[in-house]
Amino acid sequence: MRVLVATAVPAERDAVARAFPGPVERLDRPGVGLVRTDGVCDLVAAGVGPARAAASTAAALTAAALDGSPYRLVVCAGIGGGFQPEAPVGSLVVSRAITAADLGAETGDGFVPVTELGFGRVTHLPPRSLVREAVRATGARPGTVLTVSTVTGTAARAAGLRDRHPDALAEGMEGFGVAEAAVAQHVPVLEIRSVSNAVGPRDRAAWRVGEALATLTEAFEKLAPVLRAW
């Protein structure tokens, strides 16, 4: 059984693919295209944002299940914003928790998550032993990875997120969507973010995308034996 790695964009997918030297095969499945590596992973550029990422991940999971070869693990991977000073640019974060940070309602008393309104869920927890193994193999910092639909662009929003989520180390835009799709099919999920920028005032010119993609490749080189053994 294989592992499905879901990134947002093809540049991130290809950074992960570079960790698996050897031929790759392109597979077209209904609603989604996959890259099958020589190793243990199938890779999907699932799209930007939680909704598109959930749709692509669900399509890949369903196709594999109908094929009789379901995935045994889903990993959401990519570049991300890091909360300062705990997750500096260039560092790597592994999810102890994957949390939707802006799924809820704004009220006069502030933000209320959907769970407090009586709906759904806002957090998925990866298997603790897998988090431990991933941290040991890669040297990543373990913490909460937030999923947002809007990239944080002010110090005030960064501070608000940290107030609500003191364990947050990073934010991305896909993790919770990928996790919802995985958990719906009873497949465990993990998120890995290579920090390309600080969460805070928007400064796109300061994003270190190339370096973060190189860190992502290195991370998957180190993670490969963990994924194989899982």
Ligand SMILES: O=C(O)c1cccc(C(=O)CC[C@H]2O[C@@H](n3cnc4c(=O)[nH]cnc43)[C@H](O)[C@@H]2O)c1
């Ligand atoms: O410009 C490029 O070359 C490039 C290459 C690879 C990826 C990108 C992206 O912009 C990917 C979008 C992706 O990045 C995540 N991300 C990165 N920083 C943050 C952040 O501070 N807050 C939230 N998300 C962030 C996110 O998951 C996007 O899908 C560009």
